[in-house]
Amino acid sequence: MKTRDVFAYSFSAIKLRKLRAGLTTLGVVIGIAAIVALLSITQGLQIAITRQLQTGFATDTLIVSTGGGFGGAFGQGALGGATSSGFTLVVNDTEIINNITDVDTSTAIIQRTGQIKSGTIVQDVTIVGVDFAEYQNIYSSTFVPENGGSIPSNPENDRVVIGSRINDPQENGTSLFTVNSTVDIIWLNATGFPIVRNETYIGNVTAILPEIGGFGVGGPSDYSIYIPISQAQSFFGTDECNVIVVKLTDDEEATIDSVSAATKETFKNQVSVTSAVAVLNTLSSVFSIIQLFLAGIAAISLLVAGIGIMNIMIVSLMERTREIGILKALGTKSRTVLLIFLNESAIIGLIGAVIGIATGWGLANVVALAFRGGGLFMGNQAVASAGMTITPVLTATVLLGALGFGVGVSVIFALYPAWRASKLKPVEALRYE
Amino acid sequence: MTTIVEATSLKKTYMLGKIPVEALRGVNLKIESDDFLAILGPSGSGKSTLLNLIGALDKPTGGKLSIEGIDLSSLNDNQLADIRRRIGFVFQFFNLIPRFTARANVELAMSIADVSRAERRKQAEELLETVGLKGRMGHKPAELSGGEQQRVAIARALANNPRFLLMDEPTGNIDSKTANEIMHLVKRLNEEKGVTIIMVTHDQQLARETKRTVQMFDGVIAKEIVN
Ligand SMILES: Nc1ncnc2c1ncn2[C@@H]1O[C@H](COP(=O)(O)OP(=O)(O)O)[C@@H](O)[C@H]1O
Ligand SMILES: [Mg+2]
Numbered sequence: 001m002k003t004r005d006v007f008a009y010s011f012s013a014i015k016l017r018k019l020r021a022g023l024t025t026l027g028v029v030i031g032i033a034a035i036v037a038l039l040s041i042t043q044g045l046q047i048a049i050t051r052q053l054q055t056g057f058a059t060d061t062l063i064v065s066t067g068g069g070f071g072g073a074f075g076q077g078a079l080g081g082a083t084s085s086g087f088t089l090v091v092n093d094t095e096i097i098n099n100i101t102d103v104d105t106s107t108a109i110i111q112r113t114g115q116i117k118s119g120t121i122v123q124d125v126t127i128v129g130v131d132f133a134e135y136q137n138i139y140s141s142t143f144v145p146e147n148g149g150s151i152p153s154n155p156e157n158d159r160v161v162i163g164s165r166i167n168d169p170q171e172n173g174t175s176l177f178t179v180n181s182t183v184d185i186i187w188l189n190a191t192g193f194p195i196v197r198n199e200t201y202i203g204n205v206t207a208i209l210p211e212i213g214g215f216g217v218g219g220p221s222d223y224s225i226y227i228p229i230s231q232a233q234s235f236f237g238t239d240e241c242n243v244i245v246v247k248l249t250d251d252e253e254a255t256i257d258s259v260s261a262a263t264k265e266t267f268k269n270q271v272s273v274t275s276a277v278a279v280l281n282t283l284s285s286v287f288s289i290i291q292l293f294l295a296g297i298a299a300i301s302l303l304v305a306g307i308g309i310m311n312i313m314i315v316s317l318m319e320r321t322r323e324i325g326i327l328k329a330l331g332t333k334s335r336t337v338l339l340i341f342l343n344e345s346a347i348i349g350l351i352g353a354v355i356g357i358a359t360g361w362g363l364a365n366v367v368a369l370a371f372r373g374g375g376l377f378m379g380n381q382a383v384a385s386a387g388m389t390i391t392p393v394l395t396a397t398v399l400l401g402a403l404g405f406g407v408g409v410s411v412i413f414a415l416y417p418a419w420r421a422s423k424l425k426p427v428e429a430l431r432y433e
Numbered sequence: 434m435t436t437i438v439e440a441t442s443l444k445k446t447y448m449l450g451k452i453p454v455e456a457l458r459g460v461n462l463k464i465e466s467d468d469f470l471a472i473l474g475p476s477g478s479g480k481s482t483l484l485n486l487i488g489a490l491d492k493p494t495g496g497k498l499s500i501e502g503i504d505l506s507s508l509n510d511n512q513l514a515d516i517r518r519r520i521g522f523v524f525q526f527f528n529l530i531p532r533f534t535a536r537a538n539v540e541l542a543m544s545i546a547d548v549s550r551a552e553r554r555k556q557a558e559e560l561l562e563t564v565g566l567k568g569r570m571g572h573k574p575a576e577l578s579g580g581e582q583q584r585v586a587i588a589r590a591l592a593n594n595p596r597f598l599l600m601d602e603p604t605g606n607i608d609s610k611t612a613n614e615i616m617h618l619v620k621r622l623n624e625e626k627g628v629t630i631i632m633v634t635h636d637q638q639l640a641r642e643t644k645r646t647v648q649m650f651d652g653v654i655a656k657e658i659v660n
Contacts, residue, residue, distance in 0.1 A: 005544040016532050326528050329490055330542045330589075331518030333511050426490040426517075430528065 001336045010343035013320070021348060024305075024312050028352025029359060031302030032406045036360025036399075038294040040392040041367055046287040048390045050280060052213065058139060060251040063218045063274045064089065064097065064106075064263055065243040087270040090239040091229060100262045102249045107134035108241035109218065110232040116166070116203075116225060117184035118176050125166055126224040127187060129232020132161070135220075138247045142212050142220045149179045149207030157231040160185070160203035164211040165222035181205045185227070187235065199235060203227065218245040251277070302405065305352070306413035309345055313417035317341070324421055325429030334422040341418030342411055349410025353403045357394075360402075364392035437501055437597055437629055438464040438487055444495030445482050456482040458652035459496065464597070464631060469623040471640035472633045474649030480633040481601055483649070487631065488599045489516045501596060518546045521590030523600040527582040529574040535561060535585045536570040542592035553592075560588040564618060580611035587618065597629035598622070604639065616642055 001009070014021045066089050091108040098106055110129040115122055133153040136143045143161075145151050151161055160183060167177050177183065182202050189197045203225075212222050220226075233239055246263070248255050260273040317324075324337060368390045445457040456479045464470060472480050485491040486498055489505060498505050500516060508516065529538045536557045543553035561570050564584040574582050583603055590598055600619070604612035616639050622628045623644075632643065640646045646658045 001545055002547055009541075009544075012532060322528070323530060326530060327545070328514070329488070329517060329522050329528070330545050331514050331516075331593075332545050333514045335511075336545075427485050430490070430524070 001332065001339075006336065006339050006343055007347075010340050010347060013316075013340075014344055014347060017316075020312060024309055025348050025352040025355070027305030027308045028302065028349055028406050028410060029356040031298060031305045031409075032353050032356025032402050033360035033363060034298035034301055035295055035405070036357050036394065036402050037363040037367070038298055038360075039291055039398045040361060040364040040394045041390065042287060042291050042294060043393040043395065043398075044364070044368060044390040046284065047393060050283065053276075053280060053283070058219060058247075059276050060104075060248045061138060061218060061276060062246040062248065062256065062259060062263070063243050063276075064246060064267075064271050065274070066271055087267075088240045089242075089244060089267075089271065091233060091241050092239070093241075093267075094244055096266060097244060097246055097263060100259055100266065102255050102259050104247040104249050105134055105137060106244050106246040107131045107138060108229060108244050110229065110236060110238065110241045111224070112187055112236055114185065114187040117186065118181070121176060123166055123169060125163075126221065127185065127232070128224045128226050129229045129236070130226055131229045132159075132226070135226070135245075138245055139219050143209065143226075145207035146210045147179075147208065149205070151207045155206065155228045156204075157228060157234075158202065158204045159206040159228060161207045161209060161226040162205055163209050163220070163222040163224045163226075166225060167208045175208070177205045177208060179205055179207065183225075185225070185235075189237075191237065201235065218243060253277070299405070302409050306409040309348065309410050310413040310417060313341065313345060313414050314420075316344075317417045317421045320421075321424060321429050321432040324424050325426055325432065328424070328426040329430060337424075338418045338422035341421050342414055345410045345414030345418070346407050349407040350403070352410070353406025356406060357399060357402050361392070361394055364394075368392050434465040434467065435501075436463055437466055437468075438462065438631070439499050440483075440487070440496065441498075442496035443483070443486065443493050443498055445479070445486060445491070446494045455652055457486070457493070460652075460654055462647065462654060464629065466629050467623070467627055469620070469630045469644040470632065471643040471646040472631065472649060473635060473637065473640050473646055474655075476635070478649040479652040480649055484599050484601050484631065484633055488520050488522050489513045490522070518542075518593050519596050521587075521592075521595035521598040523583070523586050523590045523598060523603045525602040525605040527574065527579075527586045527606075529582055529585055529589075531574050534571050534573055535566060535577065535581075535588075538574070538585055539589045539592055542589045546593045548593075556592065557588070560591055561585070563591070563622075564588045578611070579607045580615060583607060583615055584618070587615075587622075591622070591628070595628075597631060600630065600632040602633050602635070604634065604636065612636075612639065 066087060089108070091110070094106045094108050097103055107130060112127050114125060114127045116125050132151050132155050136151055143151065145161075146164075152159060162177055162183075165171070167175050169176070182204055185201055185203050187199045189199045209220060209222070212220055227235070246259065248259055256275045256277060260275065263273050264271060327337060372389050440460050440462040443457055443460040443462075444455070447454040447456055460479075460483060462483075472483065474480050482491070486493050487500070489500070492506070503516075505513070505516070530541065533541060536554070539557040539560055540553045543556060548556070558570065561567060564587050566581060566584050566588070569577060569581060574585070577585065583606075587598075587603070598619075603619070604615050607615065619630060619632070620642055623630050630643075634640055641660060644660055646660065647654045648656045648658070
């Protein structure tokens with residue numbers, strides 16, 4: 001029999017039992033749809049998060065902190081602080097770090113959560129103390145003044161730089177501040193707990209940052225206000241810094257590794273050093289594991305579909321024993337009978353996979369839309385309002401993989417019934433009632 | 434005249450569980466081209482068993498069977514399948530594929546033998562016309578009478594220019610009037626188209642229409658009559 005005729009023959013058998021074939025196909029559809037939906041959503045999510053992180057990163061920087069690495073270095077309200085051994089990083093440690101080979105410059109960051117008041121409007125913000133000149137040197141593309149402001153190298157103590165979302169919390173283009181407006185800066189001083197005091201001073205806006213997006217690691221954020229480091233030291237009453245951002249001479253992996261190692265050694269392993277590149281790498285490997293896990297779960301549902309196919313093929317084999325006898329009496333070779341049955345299953349698998357991919361893709365887009373609607377996934381207002389959107393991604397690998405997997409599982413589970421069909425003896429098959 | 438089928442001491446023993454059933458106990462038979470042979474005999478005498486062996490649908494347990502000089506015992510399953518393509522088999526219960534039309538059933542035999550689409554359509558139509566079903570080509574078996582179904586089966590059996598036709602009680606399931614018509618058709622095929630025919634029947638009347646009759650009894654050929 002010619003391939004085309006085998007195909008036509010198989011198809012006529014499927015068409016005869018539409019409902020049954022439909023239900024068998026549905027099993028494949030569900031399995032494939034689950035795989036495709038999960039993978040395209042997680043890949044979309046990964047890209048979205050990576051993009052958000054990259055905006056706040058500079059690849060040629062390292063973040064030195066006493067806290068737990070990535071978490072401790074995270075931009076907003078970072079933990080930092082003392083380690084269990086009582087080790088702390090202080091502002092002047094930048095001088096030590098600057099002596100390490102391949103370090104271009106470094107700058108300390110002291111930050112606290114606090115509030116600012118302008119008129120009657122009070123906002124919760126992160127107050128970040130930085131050396132304006134060094135910080136601008138490191139984040140030269142994001143820590144820049146917008147519309148006529150300036151970021152002075154030797155600022156007076158009351159100068160503040162304002163993140164774009166603090167200037168325009170509603171995100172509707174209105175500005176709360178202009179250059180030279182004043183702002184009340186409030187910090188709830190709990191260092192003398194149980195005595196708690198509101199510390200406050202009046203700042204003077206010298207610059208407003210452009211919108212950055214993302215959640216920066218060490219880098220500028222839309223939700224922070226920046227004050228001179230010396231002011232932060234006296235206002236917060238401390239020399240301890242949360243993190244020190246180190247700028248390297250380049251972003252080669254060797255440089256990143258050697259400076260990381262040297263820094264740790266300098267501080268006797270009491271600091272953790274995080275590189276933007278390492279964070280991204282960790283993130284992507286975490287995502288790979290999540291994807292594998294989710295796809296694995298979805299694959300199980302496909303195996304269930306495979307068993308359904310096997311069941312149906314065995315029933316079909318018994319119903320069609322006589323038909324197989326006729327085929328053989330007419331001179332059909334065993335191999336062709338095998339092909340006919342495998343082909344039937346492959347057709348079901350292919351149709352199921354195609355519908356499943358379309359369904360899964362549709363599902364992924366619906367989920368993405370819901371996410372856009374309200375930060376559904378992370379329950380994180382900041383993430384949602386930062387304008388982070390997931391665009392589901394269907395890579396060629398996932399597409400072809402799903403197709404192959406759908407057809408493959410169908411064919412594998414049909415192997416046994418098809419083999420049995422092909423082995424039937426003509427006389428016995430013809431006598432079968 | 435050439436010898437098409439030659440059986441020597443042909444034996445077939447079935448195993449019913451552990452009990453052997455000797456269906457054929459040494460059959461000697463020679464069939465020449467253009468022959469029209471009827472095999473008569475009571476039920477259970479081994480007629481179908483013999484026909485199945487000659488049709489390469491089953492393998493003998495003893496003796497020798499050659500078709501056109503080829504010893505069937507020397508062939509593997511694939512080669513036997515090839516032999517079957519050149520043998521036309523007509524069954525008592527028609528054995529048509531229910532989901533196919535008359536034409537598709539006839540075409541199937543040719544598609545198995547790798548005949549091209551255009552060619553098999555043309556031949557199927559010609560064959561169905563030969564058996565008198567010109568107007569019924571698009572009908573499925575369920576939409577045809579028993580006699581008509583058997584005509585489709587005969588057309589299908591003729592599809593790949595078979596060396597000979599094997600018919601196992603082709604009229605056994607058909608009323609006698611239609612049976613006569615079918616018999617007439619078969620006779621015409623033998624006389625006009627030179628098709629060699631081996632037909633199992635237990636109808637003495639029909640057997641008399643053939644050129645030669647063998648009588649089977651208890652797994653052997655008991656007597657031979659030349660009409
Ligand atoms: N598959 C089988 N298994 C066991 N016995 C069989 C089988 N086929 C036929 N027989 C036995 O072989 C004998 C001959 O059967 P068969 O050739 O069908 O006779 P006929 O066609 O002349 O009626 C019978 O006794 C029958 O019961
Ligand atoms: Mg019989």
